Amino acid sequence: MSHVTRETLAAAAKRDLEAILQRGKPLTPKERLAIVPQEMPTQDPQVRRRTMSEVALGYTAEQSRLESLRCLQCRNAPCVEGCPVRIDIPAFVKAAGEGDIQAAIGIIKRNSLLPSVCGRVCPQETQCQENCTVGKALKDTAKAVAVGRIERFVADWEREQGKALPPSVKPETGRKVAVIGTGPASITVAADVRREGHQVVMFEAFHKPGGVMVYGIPEFRLPKRIVEAEISALQAMGVEVRTNFVIGRTRKLRDLLDKDGFDAAFVGTGAGLPKFMGIEGENLVGVFSANEYLTRVNLMKAHDFERADTPIFRSRVVAVLGGGNVAMDAARTAVRLGAEAVHIVYRRTEKEMPARIEEVGHAKEEGVIFHLLENAKRIVGDEQGLVTGMECLRYELGEPDASGRRRPVEVKGSEFIMPVDTVIVAIGNDSNPLIPRTTGGLQVTKWGNIIVDDTGKTSIDRIYAGGDIVLGAATVILAMGEGRRAAASINALLKG
Amino acid sequence: MNAPPFPAIIPGYYRYSYRLILMNRILSKTQLSDDVFMMKVEAPLIARERLPGQFIILQINNDFGERIPLTIADADAEQGWIAIIFQTVGRTTHLLAEKNVGDTIESVLGPLGHPTHIERVGTVVCVGGGIGVAPLHPIVKGMKAAGNRVIVIMGARTKSLLIMEEQMRALADELIICTDDGSCGRKALVTEPLKEICGREPKPACVVAIGPPIMMKFCAEATRPFGVRTLVSLNTIMIDGTGMCGGCRVTVGGETKFVCVDGPEFDGHKVDFDNMMKRLKAYRRQEEHAHEQCHLEQAARQKGAAVA
Ligand SMILES: Cc1cc2nc3c(=O)[nH]c(=O)nc-3n(C[C@H](O)[C@H](O)[C@H](O)COP(=O)(O)OP(=O)(O)OC[C@H]3O[C@@H](n4cnc5c(N)ncnc54)[C@H](O)[C@@H]3O)c2cc1C
Ligand code: FES
Secondary structure, X not given: OOOOOHHHHHHHHHHHHHHHHHHOOOOOHHHHHHOOOOOOOEOOHHHHOOOOOOOEOOOOHHHHHHHHHOOOOOOOOHHHHHOOOOOOHHHHHHHHHOXXXXXXXXXXXXXXXXXXXXXXXXXXXXXXXXXXXXXXXXXXXXXXXXXXXXXXXXXXXXXXXXXXXXXXXXXOOOOEEEEEOOOHHHHHHHHHHHHOOOEEEEEOOOOOOOOHHHHOOOOOOOOHHHHHHHHHHHHHOOOEXXXXXXXXXXXXXXXXXXXXXOXXXXXXXXXXXXXXXXXXXXXXXXXXXXXXXXXXXXXXXXOOOOOOOOOOOOOOEEEEEOOOHHHHHHHHHHHHOOOOEEEEEEOOOHHHOOOOHHHHHHHHHOOOEEEEOEEEEEEEXXXXXXXXXXXXXXXXXXXXXXXXXXXXXXXXXXXXXEOOOEEEEOOOEEOOOHHHHHOOOOOEOOOOOEXXXXXXXXXXXXXXXXXXXXXXXXXXXXXHHHHHXXXXXXXXXXXX | OOOOOOOOOOOOOHHHHHHHOOOOEEEEEEEEEOOEEEEEXXXXXXXXXXXXXXXXXXXXXXXXXOOEEEEEEEEEOOOOEEEEEEEOOOHXXXXXXXXXXXXXXXXXXXXXXXXXXXXXXXXXEEEEEHHXXXXXXXXXXXXXXXXXXXXXXXXEOOHHHOOOHHHHHHHOOEEEEEEOOOOOOEEOOOHHHHHHHHHOOOOOOEEEEEOOHHHHHHHHHHHHHHOOEEEEEOOOOOOOOOOOOXXXXXXXXXXXXXXXXXXXXXXXXXXXHHHHHHHHOOOHHHHHHHHHHHHHHXXXXXXXXXXX
């Protein structure tokens, strides 16, 4: 597939939109279905392989309107069913189609606090867009109304126009809430609780707030200035952000409530414990968790060889284990750092890959090589402990299991060595045990996730939790939804 | 430098907000040897919570600086300071050494890691090599306070590199100094007196060894035949220090452990030191380059200052 420039896409959209507007008649459903689905303008793959700047450039105003006009405004709105925070999608898309961007963003913000982020990173193809009638009619989810891209456009417009004013804050109540972590779950709680006039202090272990959005998801997918703008908005509301403060070590969770005068606490510490494969050779030099690799680059800026003090391994041939967003991000980062070849090794087939489809596509365009139905068996190294290769096994799809998915089973004797100097393990994260370990009475599942009831409350009164620490590694939108729920409970508690 | 005022809305101002609570101001600075410095840093929250054996992670420049772990050598909860002792081996430690009393350190995170398990066990041998004497100090203090008989063995290449001799002498029931060149104390490696002490009757109850990896490895080998429990404190490459990246991992008894959260102390008889030493060298080439660069820049700055 050859790359279409932004200019070409913009010109086509302009022409098509003018034709529709000139007719001055409402569109029939058939006409709506006939509108060309708007492609996301992107940087040329050859150029972006060498830069960290954002790959997806965002719709033009005409593209956004045209794409919105594809929506059939279904009365039963199946898309809303697919949205974890139930944004009124038909309503905002309608406003966007009429060119009333201000109204569109207003509707989104009733349910979502981070539309600029979610428009970029939500797995829309398994949420709103999976249910879309347009996609069904055209027999292709990829042709569903691109809700996420429209969302991104209207949210970016608002920020760029300087119209994203921080929400108003009710008079001070004198109540104080501690929010642990600064990821999407915590940001949502901070905003919703602060709105009610309660004092909010956020605690972040790292030197910069934002959670995975800052240290994990790369700049080329989610520019850091967007996250910074969200944090600044919180600060403008009067939320205090304390970085370099690790709860459980700098201060125990219970001490915040018992000694420091906080009336309630929310734990949104994410799923920050990298899983390893448990195979031979995993501690050789040149094997990294995706967390480490991505943190070195995103948070510590190791790609800026001139200015950054944090080093990054200079790889020639990289294998990334896994098939999720994290794996795609790590592989595409390795490409940008100058690796000659980057391989994704995944045990199942592309259909099962949990990564956003768009990112899989981008990775392929950038030259990442996919090895499906293969898995690592052991990593081999030389006498200096440096990785020299990875022994892999081939798999085939066996009988369907209970969930109906065909299980991959290994092909006996199919071992082969893939010569690589770097292996990045991106097979998921467990929950960080620090807070449960240092907070007596806090109940967790056997995987270490904090247990909450349906109000978001943990086993300890006045302590709430949400996001990845409760769900296991999940998504930004789910974290935000959990934050909303916990914030509502905290606000109810503090009212009483 | 004072903390900036508390502005209502400045994008990106969060960088400064922590200073309201954690000033991280340098209260004193002492040069202990050619390239070893001690600093007292204002950090009341860390001073309040910290226990022997724990460490901090510090960063000089929040945008481009690296995060490095340093053991807390001493602390005073009442006065709200912690002491760090460091050797100028890389870029960050060089920049740190150039700071003066009254300057602040942009980021200081802690206290991290499990504290040393301190209890009354009888006789404890504490072995410190080079700069490792610094992290050993609070442990010696704690072990002594718990009512143990504490034998301290200190080792260095040469006399001028020995640090904290006074403090150790004041605490230890028995102090043995070893130098490679015999310029002070015995001309021996620390393992030599260690073996002798393990051979005494009754055997010491436990050994704590902190120093260069190779020293810890040989201390563990020295005590193994005597079956004396030997703790080592590992100082691997770290980023977050909270268990998030796995960069600090080591193999202990065949299992992968994260030094920052599972350690920093481990059973020396189970640590795979060879693997750890290889991992420590992962960025050697880049680090050597940075170090060299650092000296060049420093020389240039000094020259500049001399001209001005
Ligand atoms: C590389 C990568 C790519 C991803 N891509 C996508 C994507 O495309 N789409 C999507 O929807 N989701 C994606 N995700 C998942 C998504 O980022 C997470 O689900 C989401 O960020 C979880 O939010 P959270 O608020 O629960 O916690 P996090 O964002 O994990 O934030 C937790 C914060 O708490 C801090 N913290 C932890 N412990 C403590 C403590 N004891 N004291 C103080 N602070 C502490 C951490 O430093 C961190 O900053 C991705 C994840 C990764 C790692
Ligand atoms: S330093 Fe990152 S896990 Fe230990």
